[in-house]
Amino acid sequence: MTEQPPVVELCGISLTYPGPPPVTALRPVDLIVRRGEFVTVTGPSGAGKSSFLNLVGLLDMQTSGSYLLDGIDTGALCDRDRTALRGRLIGFVFQSFHLLPYRTAMENVALALVYRKQKRTERMERAREALVRVGLEHRIDALPTTLSGGERQRVAIARAVVSNPSLLLCDEPTGNLDTRTASSVLSLLEELNSVGLTIVVITHDLAVARRGSRSLEIRDGQMSEQAITW
Known part of the structure; x- marks a missing residue:
């Protein structure tokens, strides 16, 4: 049996925003996220967490290096194919939920499938x-x-996983929640991870970072592995 590739494989990937003067948001990173991992990424504001999320989420294009998602070289794709790959393989959960207020919970979730060639009844089911x-x-x-x-955050998570993505990217998923509710949402993420979903959570909260099985830190655009000892 052929071994499955890592979900995320970054080789010397970096991001510099053009100037003047140019700003280096993320310095060269080598990273592998294997299938079924629960990785948390911490760091102070302005450290490069959002730049990292945008690169891994195929929202921004790297300045240098290579990014393989499920073994696919994303740098070799045109914009249209990158967008299609993102929609197929990545689910997003954000701090602000981004739900349409006049659509039911089920309709909000089904919207994630609207560009797939499925009947409406299939999408709703x-x-x-x-x-x-x-x-x-x-x-x-x-x-x-x-x-x-x-x-609302659970609806957002349902919308993110309805297409059975290879990777769930969460950006401060508990930022708008009280402590008890945040713990409940994190428990849900742990349940999803326990059945094989690969999860990367961006957070400034060390209590959230503790819930992952592996933690990374970004400071001044430089990523490093952190031992979870707190």
Whole structure:
């Protein structure tokens, strides 16, 4: 049996924004994230966490180096193919939920599948299954305005995983939640990881970073591995 490639493989990847003067946001990084890992990335504001997320999420193009996603050389793709690859292999969860207020929870989740060649009934059924997966089967017809912060984040997670991505990228997923609700959302991420989903969480919160199995730190654009000892 052929061994599956890492989900993320970065080789000397960097990002510099053009000037004048040019600004180096991320210095050359070598990183492998294997299938089924739960990686957290910490660092102070302005350290390069967002630049790292944008590169791994195929939202920005690296200045140098190579990025293989599921073994696919993303640098060799045109913009259209990169966009398609991102939609197929990466799920995003953000701090601010980004839910449409006049669409039900199930409709919000189903929107992630709208560009796939599926009938509406199939999209809605998959959305229902994703909401069951995150424990919201009783809120499928609710509007976001009637949901708690934790429930809205669970809808956002369901939307991110409905397409069965190879990688779930979370940007400060607990930033708008109280401590108890944040812990519940992190427990959900751990459950998803336990059944094989590869997760990378960007956070400034060391309590959140503790929940990962592996932690990285970015300072001044430089990434380093951190032992989880706190």
